[in-house]
Amino acid sequence: MAEDATPDEIAERIVAAIPNSKVTESHGDGHHFRVTVVSDAFEGVSRIDRHRLINEVFAGELGGRIHALSISCLTPEESK
């Protein structure tokens, strides 16, 4: 059995995978998580493709070990 995911693990993996990113919000109960990610990598990228960047970090785990991940992806400008 895989261990439950934690908000810290989710945040660390996003920061490791997305250039120049910071996770300004990460919380969850082991199954449902919510993150807000700020990165200039989202500049000029559609909402769908921003989410895909995050989804790829957790490929194969969404819907399984990570039951649900609510994502907000903002550019530094949008986060102001």
Added chain:
Amino acid sequence: MTEQTENPLRDAIAEAIAENQVILFMKGTPERPMCGFSARTAATLEAHKAPFAAVDILPDPRIREELSGISNWPTIPQLFVAGELVGGADIIAEMAESGELATVLGVDAPEAGVSETVDVVEAPPLTIDGPPADTTSD
């Protein structure tokens, strides 16, 4: 017209996306959603009074597998407009808030607090079992 491939379920999903201007793949139905994310997204569409087709992905896990293969999107719900994936629950909520969803749907933005039900188009059930020749059986 539809080209027959080795994967009739995938074809049926692609056809449903192509044939319905607005189509929501969800867990459960708009009347009986089986997941909070699906419930919220269906309610958002209803608030916009845009007719939409709804497909319950729960009856067979292969529906979700094939859908995610087509859309490159891992989670449910998934909203398609004019054949394109618009988003999952988070994106639809953000777009509803900003007014973009009304634009994409080609409707007026709903007034805050007003929620009326609209007709949900009954999407034909996806054929899951059997060879393609069986799809017309009643």
